[in-house]
Amino acid sequence: xxxxxxxxxxxxxxxxxxxxxxxxxxxxxxxxxxxxxxxxxxxxxxxxxxxxxxxxxxxxxxxxxxxxxxxxxx
Numbered sequence: 001x002x003x004x005x006x007x008x009x010x011x012x013x014x015x016x017x018x019x020x021x022x023x024x025x026x027x028x029x030x031x032x033x034x035x036x037x038x039x040x041x042x043x044x045x046x047x048x049x050x051x052x053x054x055x056x057x058x059x060x061x062x063x064x065x066x067x068x069x070x071x072x073x074x
Contacts, residue, residue: 043067 046069058070
């Protein structure tokens with residue numbers, strides 16, 4: 001596995017899902033709304049916000065040659 005990643009067993013995933021569902025339910029009860037965002041963005045978008053030298057940006061390249069970066073918060 002790449003550094004910083006891991007696999008979860010079915011038992012571990014069941015526990016994670018219960019915990020996340022409890023958190024989501026609590027947040028919704030207090031008025032929060034669920035959103036879903038992509039894990040990557042165009043590199044130019046992130047470098048425009050944080051600069052070229054930002055250590056928060058991890059570069060990727062898609063099969064079409066487009067420069068992408070992982071979102072810093074993910």
